[in-house]
Amino acid sequence: MQSSRARKSSAPIVVVTAMLIAVCCLASPAQAASASALFNKAHKDFHALSKSRSKARYRSNWVRVEREFSAVHRKDPNGKFAPKALYYLGRTNEELGVHSGLKSDFRKAVDYYSRCVSRFPRHGWTDDCLYRRAEIRYQRLNEWTNARRDLATIIVKYPHADMAPKARQLLNKLGKGERFIAALGGKPASKSVHTPKSKSPPMVAKKTSTKPAGKAIPRKETVVRPSSTGHTDPPNTAHLDAVRYTSSDEYTRVVLEMDDQTTFRYKLLAPAPKYNRPHRLYIDLTHTHLGNGVKRKTGVADGILKQIRTGQKDKKTTRVVLDFQTLQDYKVFPLNNPFRIVVDVYAPDKKTRARAAATERRRKAAAAGNFKPSYKSKRMAGDLVEQLGLTIHTIMLDAGHGGKDPGARAYGLKEKDVNLRFVKILGKMLQEKGFKVLYTRTKDNFLALEERTAQANVKKADMFISVHCNAHRSKKIHGLETYTLNLAKTQAAVRVAARENAVDLRSIGDLQFILADLAVNSKMKESRDLAKGVQDQTLREVRRKWALKDMGVRQAPFYVLMGATMPSVLVELGYLTNYTENKRLRSETYLKYLARGIVRGVLAYKRQIERYAMR
Helix, strand or coil: CCHHHHHHHHHHHHHHHHHHHHHHHHHHHHHHHHHHHHHHHHHHCCCCCCCCHHCCCCCCHHHHHHHHHHHHHHHCCCCCCCHHHHHHHHHHHHHHHHHHHHHHHHHHHHHHHHHHHHHCCCCCCEEEEEEEEHHHHCCCCCCHHHHHHHHHHHHHHHHCCCCCCHHHHHHHCCCCCHHHHHHHHCCCCCCCCCCCCCCCCCCCCCCCCCCCCCCCCCCCCCCCCCCCCCCCCCCCEEEEEEEEEEEEEEEEEEHHHEEECCCEEEEECEEHHHCCCCEEEEEECCCEEEECCCEEEEECCCCCCEEEEEEECCEEEEEEEEEEEEEEEEEEECCCCCCCEEEEEEEECHHHHHHHHHHHHHHHHHCCCCCCCCCCCCCHHHHHHHHHHCCEEEEEEECCCCCCCCCEEEEEEEEHHHHHHHHHHHHEEEEECCCCCCCCCCCCCCHHHHHHHHHHHHHCCCEEEEEEEECEEEEEEEECCEEEECCCCHHHHHHHHHHHHCCCHHHHHHHHHHHHHCCCCCCCHHHHHHHHHHHHHHHHHHHCCCCCCEEEEECCHHHHCCCCCCCEEEEEECCCCCCHHHHHHHCCHHHHHHHHHHHHHHHHHHHHHHHHHCC
């Protein structure tokens, strides 16, 4: 029998419990109202962003919407807005994946759809989550087996849902569907699409009118069938999706393409002649799996690299090994959006060997007492310039942006079009002055930023000029500016680098540390001299007819200039967002004036280094 003390002591507990229940009951409507307001705003922002071509290009805008739906889910984790928030978190990352092309975005979308399916299996939007997950797995991730399983789940468990007919249609297209239906306890059906007419109550709750219409994902032209395993990688796992390289006998750039950011470490291993092993550089990618289609061994044999090997070191680590033939130096650095790891490998080039040989000859001659430098003829001086590589023969012109990347846009004008038009004008003028001109692109095609510098290095260009147009929130900003690679000293330079690198401002801070640590470019002084000549001469030429503001020679960490082995500059021709300069940049005459100025700057720099060589 319970004592009176026990009964008395239990009374406060009952009272407190009742009060807590009352408070919770009173808080629920307010909480739901708050979640409703948050959801409505996020829903509105999502659809506004989806309809804005200009804003949808930027990852930061999608991340902002993702945060809004995450706030809804945190506010109402078990209420009626939780499954809707998870659905839209999936949709947001799916749309982001369409724009970015990153598998990591699609995998994140799959994760959100999966959470909705597992936590709210009887909600009215669950079949939509399953169907969208199946589409992503089929079209974007090459997970056909998992896609079939998702579609079969809709057919068996949600036969009256509005996605059931579409699920059967897609499953028929993929084939082997009846096996998955049978595995789930379903009955085989005819191949024709059939919509049940039964009036029996559906297995899922009726969908509300607020449910958004589905949007088909554009399908890639080529889909490679993976193995038939239903393996799904754990969450937060990155994937090495591709290994590509650009090479010559003096320089090789290897790029490891990832679908998500991850940490990595690398180490150079000394040769092991006993085992016939050359220098090797290994890179370990943590929390990473090897992606489908990545070759385990790629032969290069360009004089620097023998081969590239990839493999799964353990369950969480992918290892990439570079086997060298010749090695003088190497640099390893990451780039963002999308995340990739760049490895630059250098062998002693002909110019370096020529300098070393000339220095050694002079040393020996001086030691023998018969060293008599002679500068009697210009031809001898010219030969010295050639041997030491202190002249300009080949110039690589880079038209910024292109293809799916339009660059800045204003008043109906796209930066990529102005850049391409201009480099063709500039290239023709440089050829008339006797230079050999190469182009990173001659048509409207996309080219990764790191590929542009690699082309210049591989082609052994003596100069690299990247052409761009600027943009600013203020339409009043205008003028010409020329950039070199270095740490940004002004906020304006940081802003321009962020826009041209297609990253947010925070990433530039990380890049500053990388650049300072690596000292990537050994031609910084030469690049500054070239930039000054280009800026001064272009201003002088254009000002003969137009007023042009001098925005100066600046420096910033541009991806497109990183790793260049020759003097390199990035020229911002003007601001498309300024109406006057926008109008001028449409003019053939104005572009020719700009081009003549740059040519004069190049010639001035060429004379400068040749005078230096002849001293």
